[in-house]
Amino acid sequence: IQMTQSPSSLSASLGDSVTITCRASETVDSYLNWYQQKPGKAPKLLIYLASTLQTGVPSRFSGSGSGTEFTLTISSLQPEDYGTYYCQQSFTTPFFFGPGTKVDIK
Amino acid sequence: EVQLLESGGGLVQPGGSLRLSCEASGFSFSTHHMNWVRQAPGKGLEWVAAISDTGAGTYYADSVWGRFTISRDNSKNTLFLQMNSLRAEDTALYYCVKEVIVQQKFDHWGQGILVTVSS
Numbered sequence: 549i550q551m552t553q554s555p556s557s558l559s560a561s562l563g564d565s566v567t568i569t570c571r572a573s574e575t576v577d578s579y580l581n582w583y584q585q586k587p588g589k590a591p592k593l594l595i596y597l598a599s600t601l602q603t604g605v606p607s608r609f610s611g612s613g614s615g616t617e618f619t620l621t622i623s624s625l626q627p628e629d630y631g632t633y634y635c636q637q638s639f640t641t642p643f644f645f646g647p648g649t650k651v652d653i654k
Numbered sequence: 655e656v657q658l659l660e661s662g663g664g665l666v667q668p669g670g671s672l673r674l675s676c677e678a679s680g681f682s683f684s685t686h687h688m689n690w691v692r693q694a695p696g697k698g699l700e701w702v703a704a705i706s707d708t709g710a711g712t713y714y715a716d717s718v719w720g721r722f723t724i725s726r727d728n729s730k731n732t733l734f735l736q737m738n739s740l741r742a743e744d745t746a747l748y749y750c751v752k753e754v755i756v757q758q759k760f761d762h763w764g765q766g767i768l769v770t771v772s773s
Contacts, residue, residue, distance in 0.1 A: 590765055641704060
């Protein structure tokens with residue numbers, strides 16, 4: 549199951565709403581995870597099962613979708629939200645990741 | 655506190671071998687599936703291999719199938735990745751990752767260990 553993401557990068561202002569899209573080549577049901585990675589750091593789990601917020605993750609992050617199309621939304625962009633965001637399907641091995649979306653703060 | 659500490663990385667020549675270890679603490683290691691994920695310099699994340707809680711099931715990416723072997727020692731809370739026939743394209747930071755079985759989520763990651771394949 550191949551994963552694609554769009555856009556590959558974006559630049560947004562503080563307070564903006566940002567949406568990243570992830571598509572799977574075939575259905576992954578709701579087994580879709582989102583991770584944030586900052587430079588030089590390990591990835592951090594944000595959302596699992598497409599829409600469930602991981603403990604400790606701010607509520608401005610939300611996920612939606614099922615089947616083959618998913619979105620990650622940051623409702624009000626904060627300075628600490630820079631980094632690269634990856635989707636990952638965990639429906640079946642190989643657990644492919646998307647190519648990533650780099651988010652910059654204007 | 656969950657901790658995953660990778661070791662065993664370094665510089666190796668093409669065709670060589672290396673064994674990575676990941677010492678786990680802060681959770682019930684024997685009841686969790688575990689994974690290795692790698693990241694080549696400046697590139698995205700690539701899932702490499704997974705192993706079930708008992709070690710009975712192992713799964714691999716096509717890119718490493720037949721060359722890498724994932725294993726675990728639940729008595730020592732340790733995960734391993736034996737890497738043989740290494741290639742330049744295996745150069746990457748290798749992460750040890752804890753998986754939560756029911757939700758199929760990768761909830762804790764190690765800090766990563768660098769493997770460099772070069773002559």
